[in-house]
Amino acid sequence: MRVVAIEQKGGPEVMEAVERPSPEPGPETVLVELGAAGVNYRDVYERTTPGYGGEAPRILGVEGAGTVTALGEGVTALTPGDRVAWKEAPGSYAQEVVVAVREAVPVPDGVSAELAAAALLQGLTAEYLTTSTYPIQPGDWVIVHAAAGGAGSLITQFAKIRGASVLATTSTEEKAELARAAGADEVVRYDAVLARAQELTRGAGVAAVFDGVGKDTFETSLQALRPRGTMVLFGSSSGAPDPFDPMRLARGGSLYLTRPTLVHYTASRDELAQRAGDVFGLIAEGRLDIRIGGRYPLEEARRAHEDLEARRTTGKLVLIP
Numbered sequence: 170m171r172v173v174a175i176e177q178k179g180g181p182e183v184m185e186a187v188e189r190p191s192p193e194p195g196p197e198t199v200l201v202e203l204g205a206a207g208v209n210y211r212d213v214y215e216r217t218t219p220g221y222g223g224e225a226p227r228i229l230g231v232e233g234a235g236t237v238t239a240l241g242e243g244v245t246a247l248t249p250g251d252r253v254a255w256k257e258a259p260g261s262y263a264q265e266v267v268v269a270v271r272e273a274v275p276v277p278d279g280v281s282a283e284l285a286a287a288a289l290l291q292g293l294t295a296e297y298l299t300t301s302t303y304p305i306q307p308g309d310w311v312i313v314h315a316a317a318g319g320a321g322s323l324i325t326q327f328a329k330i331r332g333a334s335v336l337a338t339t340s341t342e343e344k345a346e347l348a349r350a351a352g353a354d355e356v357v358r359y360d361a362v363l364a365r366a367q368e369l370t371r372g373a374g375v376a377a378v379f380d381g382v383g384k385d386t387f388e389t390s391l392q393a394l395r396p397r398g399t400m401v402l403f404g405s406s407s408g409a410p411d412p413f414d415p416m417r418l419a420r421g422g423s424l425y426l427t428r429p430t431l432v433h434y435t436a437s438r439d440e441l442a443q444r445a446g447d448v449f450g451l452i453a454e455g456r457l458d459i460r461i462g463g464r465y466p467l468e469e470a471r472r473a474h475e476d477l478e479a480r481r482t483t484g485k486l487v488l489i490p
Contacts, residue, residue: 171490173262173470176226178219181475184229186468192260192267194241201253201268204282206261207232208465208473208486209290210406216474223259229470230261230488234276234285244270252276254285254445256293256431262470264490271438274445279453287485288323288459290431292448293441294403295323297434298379299331302427303399307332309376310369312362312393314386315406316353317344319460319485324379325351326457333376336369338362338386347483351458359386366393374398374422384408396422403429460484 170191175183194200212229215222222231234254237247247253253273258266276285299305311328315321316337328335329352337353339345345356357365359382366375374395380386383405390400402410418424435441451457462484465473469488476482 170264171467172228172260172264173230173467173488174226174228175216178217178225180217181471181478183216183225184471184474186470189228189263191265194239194244194267196242197244197270198241198267199237199244199247199253199270199273200239200241201233201235201266201273202238203233203261203264203266203467203490204235205233205286206230206467206488206490207286207290208470208477208488210477213474213478228260228263230263231255231257231259232286232290233258233261233266234282234289235266237273238265246270247273252282252285254282254289256290262467262488264467272441274442277449277453280449283461283464283487283489284452284459285449286487287461288448288452288457289445291319291323291485292452292457292459293435293444294320294431295327296444296448297431298324298401298403298429299327301434302401302403302429303377303379305331305333305377309333310336310366312336312338312366312375312378312380312390313348313353314338314359314362314378314380314382314390316348316351316356317483318381319462320381320404321379322347322351322460322484323457325353328352330451330456334369336362336366336375344483347460359389363389363393370395377401379403381405382407384410387411391417391421391424391426394421394424397424398422399425399427401427401429462486464489
């Protein structure tokens with residue numbers, strides 16, 4: 170089978186499309202013929218960062234969708250021919266992937282493998298952030314930073330589904346149009362978000378901020394919150410925020426600060442399946458738009474990484490075997 174592997178950590182040049190023997194499923198795992206693999210920035214970290222995702226040599230990628238072809242010992246929940254998707258199966262940049270049964274969630278009719286691979290990781294993130302980390306209420310004003318990105322666009326859509334008004338931030342007018350297309354009510358540059366939040370809420374502040382940027386937006390995000398508002402710091406694309414005195418939260422109005430991760434919101438297979446089912450159900454109903462920003466042959470994964478790191482794309486990138 171064809172895979173994309175690295176022999177050492179480094180830049181995109183370390184990625185190679187090579188032939189490897191087909192794997193065999195072990196206990197409580199299934200073998201899946203890949204339909205599409207999702208490309209995420211975490212894959213860049215896996216390629217570049219010592220220790221992240223495991224040491225080299227290794228096959229890259231963790232997210233994908235496809236069709237079950239063989240069962241490992243003890244598997245009863247799935248059968249060959251089932252369509253499944255997963256957010257965490259090491260070695261997903263491959264024509265065949267071994268996936269733990271716990272991670273394999275059903276893909277319903279009406280959702281293609283490409284859409285499933287593009288939607289699962291970021292869709293689950295948007296779902297749990299807006300329904301559990303801060304359960305958005307109808308009438309809330311919320312801020313979504315980097316709203317033109319894959320996660321930001323889906324958070325915006327989930328916020329609108331739950332009845333919120335969204336103040337979005339982007340860096341360019343082109344990205345602002347993408348945020349508006351996702352449903353954002355107002356779109357501003359990052360340096361204007363605090364003043365606009367105060368205007369829109371008549372000085373009250375927003376109910377929550379969904380911040381995947383981190384260091385560059387952290388202080389502004391706290392200032393934009395209403396008393397007892399919630400700061401949801403789910404990423405740090407600009408770097409980690411500086412350490413700060415917890416009394417800053419008290420002075421800001423008894424604020425809540427959380428740094429959630431998906432693993433704690435999909436702690437059981439039942440919870441993972443429920444959240445994934447909600448995401449896929451919205452896609453099948455046409456209520457959740459998944460924007461695929463680029464489709465690349467599996468052998469061109471290096472180019473996908475180069476485009477992702479250079480910020481030449483918007484929406485989700487997928488690899489097609």
